[in-house]
Structure formats: C-alpha cells, structure tokens
Amino acid sequence: MNVIDFFESDRQKHWLEEISRSDWDGGAFLHELLSKGTFFEAVGKGSKVLLLTEGDELISFCTYAQKDDIQPTELTPWMGFIYTFPRHRGHRYVGALFEEVERLAKKERIAEAYISTNHIGLYEKYGCEYRTQMNDMNGELSRVYAKRIE
Numbered sequence: 001m002n003v004i005d006f007f008e009s010d011r012q013k014h015w016l017e018e019i020s021r022s023d024w025d026g027g028a029f030l031h032e033l034l035s036k037g038t039f040f041e042a043v044g045k046g047s048k049v050l051l052l053t054e055g056d057e058l059i060s061f062c063t064y065a066q067k068d069d070i071q072p073t074e075l076t077p078w079m080g081f082i083y084t085f086p087r088h089r090g091h092r093y094v095g096a097l098f099e100e101v102e103r104l105a106k107k108e109r110i111a112e113a114y115i116s117t118n119h120i121g122l123y124e125k126y127g128c129e130y131r132t133q134m135n136d137m138n139g140e141l142s143r144v145y146a147k148r149i150e
Contacts, residue, residue, distance in 0.1 A: 001059065001093070003100045006034070006049035015051055018058035022083055030063070030081045043067045043080070048104070050097050060084040062097045064104055069136040070116045070144065077105065079115050079147065098126050098147065105149040115145040123147075 006015055020031045030049070033039040040047060044066025052060040061083055068078035079101050084094055105113050115123055116136060120143070124130075128145040136142045
C-alpha cells in the first residue's frame with residue numbers, strides 16, 4: 001500500500017473517480033470541491049488530499065488542511081474528510097494516513113492536528129484525545145479531538 005498526494009499524482013482523474021465511489025456525504029462533498037476546483041478556497045492553501053492506495057484501488061483517504069468544518073477557529077491544521085471504503089474497514093488502514101499527517105506536521109513543526117467528528121471510540125485508537133465540543137459550519141455540535149505530533 002502507498003500513500004499519495006492527490007495533487008502530486010498524474011492520475012487525478014482516476015483518483016477523483018475513486019473518491020466518487022464513496023457512500024458518504026463527506027466524500028461526495030470532497031469530490032465536488034476537487035471537481036469544481038474550489039478545494040483550496042474551502043480548506044486553505046497548501047492543504048493536501050492524502051490517498052491510501054493499492055495499485056489502482058483507493059482504500060482510504062483524508063485531508064490535511066488549514067480549515068475543516070469548525071469555522072471560525074484558531075485551531076489548525078485539521079485531519080478531515082477521513083474515510084475508509086467499507087470492504088477495507090477493521091484493518092486500521094487509516095493509521096497509514098495519520099502517519100503521513102504526522103510526518104507532514106513534524107516537517108512544519110506543528111505540535112497538534114485536530115479532527116472534527118461525531119464518532120466516539122474511533123480516533124482514540126490512533127492516539128487522538130477528546131478536547132471539546134464546538135459548533136460546525138451548520139451550527140451542529142461536533143466533537144473535537146487532538147492528535148499530538150511526536
């Protein structure tokens with residue numbers, strides 16, 4: 001398995017099609033942002049879409065971005081749009097994406113990265129700690145986790 005950056009890939013059309021196969025509203029929204037060219041406007045310049053792949057197959061994806069669905073906030077960066085395709089769940093594959101996020105954050109001398117979610121008991125497996133609840137862009141409460149970058 002490999003972690004690749006969508007924007008550094010010469011196969012963006014293929015990976016965009018793979019993202020579109022997601023059965024999650026967030027995946028559809030990410031696909032829309034990428035298709036319309038509004039990704040950086042929404043989540044900040046320099047943000048990345050990380051793809052965990054095996055050959056031509058997309059296993060899991062996430063973003064490493066300045067902003068996510070908790071706005072406005074001083075918290076940054078965010079691990080967002082975290083998704084693993086159903087047939088690959090239960091193998092902790094997203095951990096490979098989180099390792100890449102840690103590598104990128106270390107390079108930028110960042111101490112913590114954040115996740116906005118309503119899941120309980122999922123991201124704790126990857127060393128994330130619950131911090132607080134904040135309103136997302138729809139005004140709904142979301143749990144905010146922090147991943148310490150070591």
